[in-house]
Amino acid sequence: MPRDQTMEAQPERPPLRLGEPAPRFSARSTQGPVDLADFRGRWLMLFAHPADFTPVCTSEFVALARAAGEFEKLDCALIGISADSLYSHLAWIRMIHDLTGETVGFPVVEDPTMEIARAYGMIGRGAQDAGAMRMTCFIDPDGVLQASTSYPANVGRSIPELLRLLQALQHTQNGDVLAPADWQPGDPLFKAPREMASDALSGTLPTDWFFTKADK
Known part of the structure; x- marks a missing residue:
């Protein structure tokens, strides 16, 4: 595990289920060190993607960058995550900015050992690559997983649906x-x-x- 990444969850734990505390982690990101505990008190959308510099993932990050203000109005922070390195993330968000003019202002976390992905059930314990990492987790202000969605690598997420789901969770909490x-x-x-x-x-x-x- 990289020096700057720590996990409280153990690899042997069963897959995370709705209603359970989200495993705490700290890791490097494009916005500096990120610790899940820092987001207590507000909603959090943690979303994984299979790889940087891929068409579907790039389209999602452009859409999420454009919608970031809508999530902020709902007091929901955003954290992206993939198995790629921090330097790959930095190069990718620079490319997104140069290509579209959009700034990815939310942190994008590196997970090169896929420890975070395994703790959240984004990939299987024996997975050798991050091909299945297109999962979204909604974590409530108490740090509990309230909803999760999974998409295949070849289909992008719907940002309006993510916003709808977030508001439904907040209204029914x-x-x-x-x-x-x-x-x-x-x-x-x-x-x-x-x-x-x-x-x-x-x-x-x-x-x-x-x-x-x-x-x-």
């Missing part, structure tokens, strides 16, 4: 309401189902106890 299918910010949410027989029997409609829109 207290457990009182739920985001239904195709929910968009501003749409009605649903009340969490009531779990007593008296609730199921007391409503005007037979669905009132589990399928009721929440007041805005």
Whole structure:
């Protein structure tokens, strides 16, 4: 493991699951040293990509650089990560700037040993390369993994969907309401189902106890 990279998670631990604390790490990045603990108190989107200087990954980083302000308005920090070295990251974001005029202002972490990727379940324990590392993890202000998505190397992520998912997580965080299918910010949410027989029997409609829109 490189001198400037440390992991608290052990390689033998089982894959990370939703609702579990996100493994803490510290590593070098394009914005200086990064420690996951520094992001407590706000939302964090940790997203991995298979490799620098690749078409799909480059398109994602351009799109995320353009959308960074929207994530900031939602109090969500961004951290990119790949198995490439810090110097590769620096050369890549310079190329992105020269090609598109966009500045990648969020940190891009190096993970050359893929220890972070393994701890987060982004790749299998026996993986020899980072080809499967297109995973996104949403970590809440308490440092708990609340959602994750995985895409293949040949398909890019949808930035509007990432923003939609983040807002759905934030709106439903207290457990009182739920985001239904195709929910968009501003749409009605649903009340969490009531779990007593008296609730199921007391409503005007037979669905009132589990399928009721929440007041805005």
